[in-house]
Amino acid sequence: MALSIPRRINNYWLEDCLGSGYSGSIFRACHIYTGQRVAIKLQNVDHECPTNRYERAFYPMLQGGEGMPTLWAAGVEGIWDFLVIDLLGPSxxxxxxxxxxxxxxxxxxxxxxxxxxxxxxxxxxxxxxxxxxxxxxxxxxxxxxxxxxxxxxxxxxxxxxxxxxxxxxxxxxxxxxxxxxxxxxxxxxxxxxxxxxxxxxxxxxxxxxxxxxxxxxxxxxxxxxxxxxxxxxxxxxxxxxxxxxxxxxxxxxxxxxxxxxxxxxxxxxxxxxxxxxxxxxxxxxxxxxxxxxxxxxxxxxxxxKSQITALHQPKPGPAPYNNAPNMEEVLNGLAKLNLKERPVLGDQTNTLVALRKEYGALQKPVKTAVIEISSDSDDSADHPTNIPPPPNRFSKATQLHNLAASAHKATDNRTLSMIVTDFVACLQSTRSRMLTKEGFQFLDTLYKQLADPSVFAVPLRTSRTRSTNQDVFQPPARHVKLGALITLRREVTTAPNNRALAKMVADFGTVTNKSSGRTITKDGIAFLEGLAERLKALN
Known part of the structure; x- marks a missing residue:
């Protein structure tokens, strides 16, 4: 037998029912004297799951917190356990x-x-x-x-x-x-x-x-x-x-x-x-x-999207010309044109001169050869640095490939530090933060350089051989979790040697490979920046 809901509870008039469930119902209500609009949760006092009684104990602990409803009144009236709380909107x-x-x-x-x-x-x-x-x-x-x-x-x-x-x-x-x-x-x-x-x-x-x-x-x-x-x-x-x-x-x-x-x-x-x-x-x-x-x-x-739409809105054109000639007259007029040798309207021979004046270039003719990203030569006469290179000349994949090649040839920590810094700049140069196969190739190369000190021109200890198994670092398992990035970011600043940095690079690669989309987060970028600084300090 359904219980009859009273018209009034405490000092509140019950209005429409906002919802009901297994443990009770909730009503919109109005305070009799102040007119305040509230919500009232009603539950039978003998219900097998007295959630109102439980809630009544927690509300005082949560009062005043942002996003926590205010408890205006609570108690038992007849067979009804009630809670009076803020009236809220939809869930x-x-x-x-x-x-x-x-x-x-x-x-x-x-x-x-x-x-x-x-x-x-x-x-x-x-x-x-x-x-x-x-x-x-x-x-x-x-x-x-x-x-x-x-x-x-x-x-x-x-x-x-x-x-x-x-x-x-x-x-x-x-x-x-x-x-x-x-x-x-x-x-x-x-x-x-x-x-x-x-x-x-x-x-x-x-x-x-x-x-x-x-x-x-x-x-x-x-x-x-x-x-x-x-x-x-x-x-x-x-x-x-x-x-x-x-x-x-x-x-x-x-x-x-x-x-x-x-x-x-x-x-x-x-x-x-x-x-x-x-x-x-x-x-x-x-x-x-x-x-x-x-x-x-x-x-x-x-x-x-709204800005793009606005930019591509067609501009209002001129009013239509009512007396426009028909198409046949236009074609006849074009056929009668005398297309003899005509003077050039724009002389482009001064373009290079203008560019040299703009950027203060040398008086040598500008070559159209491909610009090198890095060079072992210290001669800057053939490579003026004050002329900015054309944008987007190399793809991200090409840049990463060049960085991996540079890392393979590095002979000291300071050089590796500069290469890692360039690697970070390359990752941040585009909106996509996905680490491609060229990026993983760079990490593999960096790991090998750091894990094997003998690749450097001047090893720290040349007398030690690398034939013992305990000297060979084994890459970690692939189940390293993403949360390790925060730990890597913190511990890279105190890494004692290159071998420890190599382990961190391997962990970083494993974590990135396991993540959705193989994306590099801000913690990953911070780790790489910390790696560059630590390499400089360990030089």
């Missing part, structure tokens, strides 16, 4: 479904990523885990707050800081019942029954972001909510066996790196929230998105 799930698209645009996803990580940072700082990250539990605000994403529904939340000892809760291998959602709960919690911690909230956020960018969503979300144990087991199996590089194929590499980072965290580790917010901000900036801290829906049209 991200509702917005996404109504858009009718099979994936969300990159600007919106980057904005969601930044705000979601910020919300989790607030919750975790106050000792609370959410444990139910999903699109339906993220809602946008109303009026002046319509660009802010709010976290809602703390019925599954938990304190990970013991209120008595003020220490992190202990890990446990005891069997646990599953608590969370089927789609985005972390692999450790959902498939392996592990105790949830901060890392699992972030992994759920990473899966949700990847889901939004994947056409049709993550594969295990496409068959709906499982109704049998067999269907649930299939979801867990699909989630457990899905590799990050497969999940993130075709989307920016930052999302794969974020997922791998979350899965690499230990149970009690504190995530680097600010680092990943900066990563997604930089990703948005690289794609020309501004004001990325604000969630704007519907997403604004890309500014670059």
């Amino acid at each position: 991200l799930d509702s917005l996404f479904r109504k858009s009718g698209k099979n994936k969300m645009d990159l600007r919106s996803v980057c904005s969601i990523a930044i705000q979601l990580i910020s919300r989790l940072q607030i919750m975790h700082t106050r000792g609370v885990l959410h444990r139910d990250i999903q699109l339906g539990n993220c809602a946008i605000g109303l009026s002046a707050n319509n660009k802010t994403i709010y976290m809602i529904d703390f019925g599954f939340s938990k304190q990970y800081i013991d209120p008595h000892t003020r220490r992190h809760i202990p890990d446990s291998k005891a069997k646990r019942d599953f608590l969370g959602n089927y789609w985005f709960t972390s692999v450790g919690v959902h498939c392996k029954g592990k105790v949830p911690s901060r890392r699992d909230d972030l992994e759920a956020a990473a899966l949700m972001l990847i889901h939004l960018l994947t056409p049709g969503g993550l594969s295990w979300t496409r068959n709906g909510v499982p109704k049998t144990d067999a269907q649930h087991d299939r979801i867990k199996r699909d989630k457990l066996t899905a590799r990050p590089e497969d999940l993130c194929r075709g989307i920016p590499a930052e999302f794969e790196e974020f997922l791998r980072y979350c899965r690499r965290l230990k149970f009690a580790d504190c995530p680097d929230y600010d680092h990943w917010k900066d990563e997604f901000k930089e990703l948005a900036n690289e794609h020309g998105f501004s004001d990325i801290d604000d969630f704007v829906w519907p997403p604004p049209p890309p500014k670059v």
Whole structure:
């Protein structure tokens, strides 16, 4: 028998129902005396899953945090347990479904990523885990707050800081019942029954972001909510066996790196929230998105495209000439033209002279030979440096090939340092950050130079032979994870010798090869810049 919902709860008149589910319903309501519009969550006090009672304990801990709803009142009236909270707008799930698209645009996803990580940072700082990250539990605000994403529904939340000892809760291998959602709960919690911690909230956020960018969503979300144990087991199996590089194929590499980072965290580790917010901000900036801290829906049209459209709009032409001659008269007139020898309208013999005056070139005639990128000759008379070379004369592949050849001939660390600096400049000269086969060829050459000191003209110790197995460095396995970039970036500044730098170059190549799209991130660029500086210091 359905329970009758009262017309009034506490000092609030209930209006229309905004939604209902397994554990209760939520209504729009109005304060009797002030007219304030709020939302009221109603739940039967005898419900087997008293989420209102749980939420009531967490709201005071979260008050005042950006994107955290205000709790205006709470209590029990008759058989109803009620919570009075801020009235918010639609959830991200509702917005996404109504858009009718099979994936969300990159600007919106980057904005969601930044705000979601910020919300989790607030919750975790106050000792609370959410444990139910999903699109339906993220809602946008109303009026002046319509660009802010709010976290809602703390019925599954938990304190990970013991209120008595003020220490992190202990890990446990005891069997646990599953608590969370089927789609985005972390692999450790959902498939392996592990105790949830901060890392699992972030992994759920990473899966949700990847889901939004994947056409049709993550594969295990496409068959709906499982109704049998067999269907649930299939979801867990699909989630457990899905590799990050497969999940993130075709989307920016930052999302794969974020997922791998979350899965690499230990149970009690504190995530680097600010680092990943900066990563997604930089990703948005690289794609020309501004004001990325604000969630704007519907997403604004890309500014670059609108500018291109404006540039190519045809200019208004002259008014049509009504008395124009017909085509036959025009053709007859052309046939009668006397095309004898005519004077040249433009004398181009002075072009080279003008160029020499403009750039202060030498008085030698300009040759059309191919310009060399590097030369062993110190004679600068035949290669004036004050005339800028024509742009884009060499392709990126050719430049990388030349750099690999130069690295093979290098005889000291200072030369290698300059070559690595040129390598970084070449990578940054184009918008594409993918490391091509020529780039890997350069890394292979650099690794061989650093791993084998005898290739230098003056080895540090010529008396030592290289016949012993322990002197030969073995490249690391291919399973080195993307998060190693941060470690490489930090440790390259203190590398004791070339052999240690060689190992880092090998790790860097393996990490890049395993990443989605083989792209080089800003941490990779920072590592290469640090490598160049360390080579200079070890010279």
